[in-house]
Amino acid sequence: LRIGELLALKWSDFNEKQGTIRVTKTLYNPNNHFEKYQLLTPKTKGSVRTIKIDEMLINMLKKHRLKQNEIKLKNRLIYQDSEFIFAREDGHPQLRKVVETRLKRLLKKAEIEKNITPHSFRHTHTSLLIEAGVGIKEIQQRLGHTDINTTMNIYAHMTANMEEKASQQFSKLMKDLLL
Incomplete structure (x- = not known):
């Protein structure tokens, strides 16, 4: 997935029984502001697609959903539930910058000096x-x-x-x- 497609995924895009993820939108957030984003159609017509995923990823998503439900409960007073799979602790979609920063931190910790x-x-x-x-x-x-x-x-x-x-x-x- 492109990063914008990933961050735009909602739980309704995940079909556990069929083992698929449906890509229908992309997150556009040029200023990395957690409330000022747009959900747009993907890059091209061909970008709208259904991707088959394996059992391991299905199980990871199921565990992630359970963890996310705990966060929703804990933060119920502030949680803006828009059903994003990759949501912040307040329910808004995760920021691209956060993903990039965490990746850099993991690479540094793993002593990998490549620009990934x-x-x-x-x-x-x-x-x-x-x-x-x-x-x-x-x-x-x-x-x-x-x-x-x-x-x-x-x-x-x-x-x-x-x-x-x-x-x-x-x-x-x-x-x-x-x-």
């Missing part, structure tokens, strides 16, 4: 799908690309990296056999 953003996980997900042999059309739909060329450009770049890696591994294997 929330969007980096979208690229990693794509790479892993390609390496797993998932078809280009499925990847396009999962990412919400309207134009297959967008997906193809990413796919071509990733497969070039995989080919380079395969070449290096084969070369190493041959050297090991000769020594």
Whole structure:
């Protein structure tokens, strides 16, 4: 998901029985103000999509909902319940800046010096799908690309990296056999 799509998710977008998340909106909040945001249609028509999720993520969301219900109860006098999955302690949608700051803190704690953003996980997900042999059309739909060329450009770049890696591994294997 794009970060705006993630922050715009509501519990009605999560279908536990079918194991899906429906992406229909994006959170627009250029000033990072917790009350001054807009829910807009996603980036493109193709961005409106239903994503299949696995059992582990379903269980994580169920636990998250229980925790969130505790917070709602604790903060019932101030909680503005708009049903956001990723809500602040007052019910408003979580701020992008908070997600970015927490990610930086986690990277520092893990002693990872790479510049990783929330969007980096979208690229990693794509790479892993390609390496797993998932078809280009499925990847396009999962990412919400309207134009297959967008997906193809990413796919071509990733497969070039995989080919380079395969070449290096084969070369190493041959050297090991000769020594």
